[in-house]
Structure formats: structure tokens, C-alpha cells
Amino acid sequence: MDSQEFRRWSHQAADWSADYLESLPGRPVRAQVEPGQIFRQIPDAPPEAGEPMERIFADLDRVIMPGMTHWQHPRFFAYFPANASPPSVIAEQVTAAIAAQCMLWQTSPAATELETRMLDWLRGMIGLPEAFSGVIQDSASTSTLAALLTARERALGHRGNSEGLFGQTPLRVYASAQVHSSVDKAVRIAGFGDRNLVRIPTAGPLFGMDVGALRQAVEADIAAGLKPAAIVAALGGTSIGACDDIAALAEIARAHDIFLHVDAAWAGSAMICPEHRVLMRGAELADSFVFNPHKWLFTNFDCSAHFVRDPKALTDTLGIRPPFLRTLGAEGFVDYNEWSVPLGRRFRALKLWFVIRSYGVEALRSMIRDHIAWSGELAEAIGREPDFAIVTRPILSLFTFRYAPAGTSEEERDRLNAGLVEAVNADGRIYLTQTTHEGRFVIRFQAGATGTSREDVLATLAVVRELAPRAREAASRAA
The missing domain is CATH 3.40.640.10 (Type I PLP-dependent aspartate aminotransferase-like (Major domain))
Known part of the structure; x- marks a missing residue:
């Protein structure tokens, strides 16, 4: 690749990156693929001759991107964030x-x-x-x-x-x-x-x-x-x-x-x-x-x-x-x-x-303060729901909660919450993970992605409220 080609494809990569970041709200947060699905699309052996960049970029979109979990998604509430930002991406270039x-x-x-x-x-x-x-x-x-x-x-x-x-x-x-x-x-x-x-x-x-x-x-x-x-x-x-x-x-x-x-x-x-x-x-x-x-x-x-x-x-x-x-x-x-x-x-x-x-430091402070405030607001809203319970109160922007419908045992609730996490992540609108606390299965939430808004955070309640009854129905059928 000569300098002119390098310049061309560097511009292409910058455009691709900007388009990707703009497209994130419309993508499912967690990869919606089965194990081995990406692997089977990659040839068994490398090419003997070089391939054109057009084909490589096309395969990036066709093969790789469906198997990516989008850590920069504004509704990534799993694990802890692994944040990027436009200035950081440019510095990495x-x-x-x-x-x-x-x-x-x-x-x-x-x-x-x-x-x-x-x-x-x-x-x-x-x-x-x-x-x-x-x-x-x-x-x-x-x-x-x-x-x-x-x-x-x-x-x-x-x-x-x-x-x-x-x-x-x-x-x-x-x-x-x-x-x-x-x-x-x-x-x-x-x-x-x-x-x-x-x-x-x-x-x-x-x-x-x-x-x-x-x-x-x-x-x-x-x-x-x-x-x-x-x-x-x-x-x-x-x-x-x-x-x-x-x-x-x-x-x-x-x-x-x-x-x-x-x-x-x-x-x-x-x-x-x-x-x-x-x-x-x-x-x-x-x-x-x-x-x-x-x-x-x-x-x-x-x-x-x-x-x-x-x-x-x-x-x-x-x-x-x-x-x-x-x-x-x-x-x-x-x-x-x-x-x-x-x-x-x-x-x-x-x-x-x-x-x-x-x-600037003050803008960084402001974003962190927003994440903490929005997480606290969500915890209060979930805590008011009759079929849910806050298990651990927010520490900064992290808290845990549990689907706890009346008339169910703690063991049943463990299964219901495991099913709810899977239903949420298969749905793709938000991404949550789980942990255990005092021997019980709980759902873990944290806010911290660079592009997250208050609306993104509060959307969590609508998603879990909608999918919880489905998870309960699925658990009943499985039993």
C-alpha cells in the first residue's frame, strides 16, 4: 500500500468509524450470533495473494460486525464500561x-x-x-x-x-x-x-x-x-x-x-x-x-x-x-x-x-455526575415497581435488583431472574449482566458509556417490565 492508498483508506476508516458510532442506537447491544457462526465464515487458510481493501472492508461489515457486542452503545449497562470517545479514537490513530x-x-x-x-x-x-x-x-x-x-x-x-x-x-x-x-x-x-x-x-x-x-x-x-x-x-x-x-x-x-x-x-x-x-x-x-x-x-x-x-x-x-x-x-x-x-x-x-x-476536567466531571444521578433515578423507579426489589442500593452508578413477583420462592426467583437476563440480552435493546449476592441471583446495572443519556438509562425499566412476564411464562413452560 503506497502513501496515496494509505491516505484513501485512512479516510475511509475515519468515515466508517463515524458512521458506526452514529449507527449504534439502532444496533442490538449484544451480538446476536451462535457459537461458531463467525468462525465458519472465515476461510480455513490465509490468501496466497493480497486482497483488495474493498473486499476486506466489505467482509468487515458482512462477517465481523454481526458478531460484535457494542461496548460504546449508549445502552451498554453490563460489566463496567470500556469507554472510547472521539478524541481518544483520534489519538489511537x-x-x-x-x-x-x-x-x-x-x-x-x-x-x-x-x-x-x-x-x-x-x-x-x-x-x-x-x-x-x-x-x-x-x-x-x-x-x-x-x-x-x-x-x-x-x-x-x-x-x-x-x-x-x-x-x-x-x-x-x-x-x-x-x-x-x-x-x-x-x-x-x-x-x-x-x-x-x-x-x-x-x-x-x-x-x-x-x-x-x-x-x-x-x-x-x-x-x-x-x-x-x-x-x-x-x-x-x-x-x-x-x-x-x-x-x-x-x-x-x-x-x-x-x-x-x-x-x-x-x-x-x-x-x-x-x-x-x-x-x-x-x-x-x-x-x-x-x-x-x-x-x-x-x-x-x-x-x-x-x-x-x-x-x-x-x-x-x-x-x-x-x-x-x-x-x-x-x-x-x-x-x-x-x-x-x-x-x-x-x-x-x-x-x-x-x-x-x-x-476539560469539568466536562468529565459533569458526565460522571450525570451517570450517577441517572442510575439513582432508575433505581428509585425500579424500587417502586410491585414485582421488583432493589437488592443493593446504588454505589456511584452501580446497583443490583431482582424480579420478585409475589407468591414465588427465592429459588424460583433465581430461575426467573436468570431467564430475565437472557431475555433482555436476546432482545438487544439494552445489555445487562448478573451477579450473586448473599447466595441469590441478582441483576446488575451500571451506567457509564460515553454516549449514554438519561433516556437510555430510564429505558431499562420499560424493557425489564415488558420482558419479565415473558420470562415467567417461559419458566412455567419449562417446568
Whole structure:
């Protein structure tokens, strides 16, 4: 492809992208295909000769798009958002064209220095103190792994990296069941082992860790000759939005020299609104804090902001500098590959720069505030419905509810709600997911997509009200 063809098809891609975003309200939110349907339309072997771009774009529409779930749809209320926005998409185009590998300062000084400044901006936007330094990771999962690896090495006096974990005192990690499953995975990868992830019961309206139970667990482990290494606090847990009392956890962490990591992957973006920072009280005492601008700050995946109080502890854990990765003849620089698990690094800071400058912080606050207000309005409306019940009240823009018609048992309601979720998602007008709470199947709602309006949010009530009786009829026939 020569430069003229590249120019032509880049314009075509931009037009296609704008048309796609404009078309989203008329598309079903979740892909309406069967397993294997897309796979069977793709040839068994690659072409020997190149194919024209016209044919490739035609197959994009014909083969690929029917199998896509539309994460930028204004009625995507499932999981957490993986937001894009026009400025972020444009920045990704530029990033792809530059195609820099930003592993070292010398491999693109601007990428490194912009990343440093963007993390300074984000830190100030959410109210973390200047004592924290930041790095952009690909996901909160990677950030949590990096945090737990650092906690492991701090607890072992850096003997884990040098000597291995065999024969070391067992290390303990404490968290509630409300933390993301990435914590379980990080515990395995970091070598703690499943049996050393201690689940602390929750209490209170925000379903945070029972602080007294945590203190007892830590003291019991110390008495048993085990070594407490890390506490993982949830700030906006994935299931129901649970928030731990970070200040109380920090008190225990400091008393016993335990590493405190705060996972605010989703909710951290809402901390740009000062009125919500009560949820992060005590985060200034943490050792590590992560949130994902790619969830609720309208910046394309992947972009996870990982803040640490002691960068040296992180780089001593993850950093390896062979001769071929050294920058000669320069001082005062950062090599961010030493802050991350992978060596290779994308130029992720550019899209943050585009988004924050294009919108301005106040417009970003306004969108988040709207999502929270509209979600609360929907929860109140569902709560007034005779056949529905709010199970967990909104925490920011996340709440759960349950179809609970009179005269049905809790077990029947589990089946009815499972059927309702499937009916809703097959219908295509909105997209919801489920979770369990206190052993019961509940429907989970969150608002946060870039293009979502109040009307989109409130349409949820009409859809579930319409489809609930059908789900009940289907369950009766199946019985």
C-alpha cells in the first residue's frame, strides 16, 4: 500500500468509524450470533495473494460486525464500561501511525515524559497527594499483580527474587470476597498460593471488610508464625460496588508493616468529583492505588493508572537492566519498563492527553455526575415497581435488583431472574449482566458509556417490565 492508498483508506476508516458510532442506537447491544457462526465464515487458510481493501472492508461489515457486542452503545449497562470517545479514537490513530515501542526513555523521550506528566494530572484530578508517582499499565489486573509482587518482596526482604519462594515463611494476603478475581489470579502468579488468600467477611452499607475481623485474622496469623504481606482494599468492587474503609485498613497495615493496595479500577474515575472522595478516605496512606481511565474517563482500552508511594520498591521488584537496555550519556530520566511486567510498552499517554485537553476536567466531571444521578433515578423507579426489589442500593452508578413477583420462592426467583437476563440480552435493546449476592441471583446495572443519556438509562425499566412476564411464562413452560 503506497502513501496515496494509505491516505484513501485512512479516510475511509475515519468515515466508517463515524458512521458506526452514529449507527449504534439502532444496533442490538449484544451480538446476536451462535457459537461458531463467525468462525465458519472465515476461510480455513490465509490468501496466497493480497486482497483488495474493498473486499476486506466489505467482509468487515458482512462477517465481523454481526458478531460484535457494542461496548460504546449508549445502552451498554453490563460489566463496567470500556469507554472510547472521539478524541481518544483520534489519538489511537496517531499512536498506531507512530507505532513507537516506548520501553525506554531513549526509545521515545516524549512518550516517557508525557506519561509522567499525565500521571501527575490524574493524581491531582482524583486528589492523591504528591507523594505518589504513577505509571500507565495495561490493566488493573497487571497493576494488582505488580503491587502484590512488590508486597511479596518487601515482606521477604527481597529474598523472593534472589532465592525463590521455597522454604520461605508463608505469606498472607487479606481481602474480602468483593475484590475482583484478578486478585485471586495475582495471588497465584506471585506465588502466595490460594490457601494464603484470607477472605475477610464484610459488614455495613458499603459491604466493606469487617475491620475487627481483619485485625483478628492478622494477629492470629502472626501468632501462628505466618507473615502478613498485603491487604487489598476494594474501592468500587465489580460485583456490587463494595467499598472498604481504607483509613481503617491503613491503620492495621501500618501497625503490622503490611503493604496496602487499593483497587479502584472502576470507581477511581469518579474521584475527580470531590463530593465522592469520602469513599477514598485513607487512600493517601496506601502503598499502591490503581484506577482505569479506560473504564469511566472516556479513554480507549488499555489505560490503567497505577500509583505507588515508593517507586524504588516497585522497580527493585520488576526492574532488570541488561546492557542492551541501558541509556548512555543521559541522566534524570525514567525507564518505565522497569515499572511494569512486560518490557514492551505502547504510547498510552497520548490518548489521555487528547481526552483531558479536549473535554476539560469539568466536562468529565459533569458526565460522571450525570451517570450517577441517572442510575439513582432508575433505581428509585425500579424500587417502586410491585414485582421488583432493589437488592443493593446504588454505589456511584452501580446497583443490583431482582424480579420478585409475589407468591414465588427465592429459588424460583433465581430461575426467573436468570431467564430475565437472557431475555433482555436476546432482545438487544439494552445489555445487562448478573451477579450473586448473599447466595441469590441478582441483576446488575451500571451506567457509564460515553454516549449514554438519561433516556437510555430510564429505558431499562420499560424493557425489564415488558420482558419479565415473558420470562415467567417461559419458566412455567419449562417446568
